[in-house]
Amino acid sequence: MPVLVRIPTPLRALTKGSAEIQAKGDTVDNLIGDLERQYPGLKDRLLDEAGELRRFINIYVNQEDIRFLQAKKTALKDGDEVSIVPAIAGG
Amino acid sequence: MEKLNGLRCRECGRHYEAAPIHVCEFCFGPLEVDYRYDALKGVVTRESIAAGPPSMWRYKDLLPIDGDVAVGHHVGFTPLIRAQNLADELGCREIWVKNDSVCHPTWSFKDRVVSVAVTKAREFAFDTVACASTGNLANSVAAHSAEGRLKSYIFIPADLEQGKVLATLVYNPTLVAVHGTYDEVNRLCSEIADKYRWAFVNVNFRPYYSEGSKSYGFEIVEQLGWKTPAHIVVPCAGGSLITKIWKAIKELKTLGLIDRVGTRMHAAQALGCGPIVTMIKNDTDVLVPVRPNTIAKSLAIGNPADGYYAYKVAKESGGSGEHATDEEIVEGMLLLARTEGIFTETAGGVTVAAAKKLIERGVVPRDESIVICITGNGLKTPDCLQDSLDAHVKIKPSLSAFDRALADLKSHTS
Secondary structure, eight states: OEEEEOOOGGTTTTTTTTTTEEEEEEEEHHHHHHHHHHHHHHHHHOOTTTBBOTTEEEETTTTTEEETGGGGOOOOTTTOOEEEEOOOOOO | OOOEEEHHHHHOOEEEOOOOOOOOTOOBEEEEEOOOOHHHBBBBBBHHHSSOSSSSGGGGSSOOOOOOOSSSSTOHHHHHHHEEEHHHTTTTTTTEEEEGOOTOOOOOOOHHHHHHHHHHHHTTTTTTTEEEEESHHHHHHHHHOOOOOEEEEEETTOOHHHHHHHHHHHTTEEEEEEEEOHHHHHHHHHHHHHSSOOOOOTTTTHHGGGGHHHHHHHHHHTTTOOOOOSSSEOOOOOHHHHHHHHHHHHHHHHHHHSSSSOOOEEEEEEETHHHHHHHHTTSOOOOOOOOOOOGGGHHHHHHHHSSSHHHHHHHHHHOOEEEHHHHHHHHHHHHHHHHHHOOOOOOHHHHHHEEEHHHTTTTTTTTTTEEEOBBBGGGGGGGGGTTTTTOOOOOOOHHHHHHHHHHHHHHHHO
């Protein structure tokens, strides 16, 4: 089940500079597992020691914040787009 | 004087060179400007500040500018007004209004952050400035980019108030209206900022931009005669302003310009978009994002980036938070106008309403000094008042017609 994942600048050192990568997983959690297999070290950047999403990272599935969906259990299907976005200031 | 050590991650402490970056590569924590306070101590004094210009730049040594100020030379040093009529109305001894509704040039506190960000954009040799905005930031970025002869791209939610749209377009930026909430605009801008080499004031320039808000806090303390108030009530959207006012007060303490902090910081948000106040009320550091539904559009950020830090400031300072309904927001705007002759936007209505509720709840004691932060101008958001204000008296141009109207008015009020 390939899903398009957009990688923000601070993580591109781990993806050999790629801004968009293809990954697999039927949930966000499993997708992160596949990202780690492809690009070792990525998981630690996204999840804290307790396995929770880090405080200053937002993940979106098809433009929707996963906290409005089922968080890490949010289901994914073929062709979905996942964005990893650092928190940014308001105005 | 070498005053800056570059940037530092607020979470893991990792150090970075001064650059247009905003996120720690290792833990995603926000980067913050790192000052050499040891070099500043004794150099920045009450006297050196008083000798500076009547603008926010009297605190330039405490802002992340290396060279000369590029734009916004007259921003800040807005009035701090003793609001005795409002205090009488609320049964309090001492209320002050810090009035950034008259901040030059675009009538909101955003001029403080933008003048720093655009100056910094010039320092880093960018030719294009950009932002995601709920309105006030849009006005300010467009104005300061025009002054600095820089191109600007402004991204706003498509349903923004017309006054704020026009007050942006007049400066001739490229205005992009996005069909979505501010949070969606923000996410989009984060991705755009990754792709184009632009100075996004609230994305890659955030560490510098946000420091400008400290000047609002410095001014409160200086204008009170180098004393801190017992309470400051601050409107919260992204949560940066309350965090930076608190930082400003602590810096003044670090530099020996005041003896003690002693201020409790209170957050004000709309009930229809109040995730930070909800954290404070529930005493949790986990932010639950919301979908905004409020007339206070300049505060309508459902996923505030600095929510966690805003919560920590309220907690650390012994402060609190309060929500205001749309009805209370309008009442707050009218109350400030009626008692002090100050016309603030919806965000100011939120702050006045929240302050009133905190006083009535006894959280803010009536005999302690209170500063209410008014950060934007009412002429930008007049639509919300259409239904709550009485029509004026209409007459023919004759004295007898006026006499009748006056008698009619008196019979209604007696």
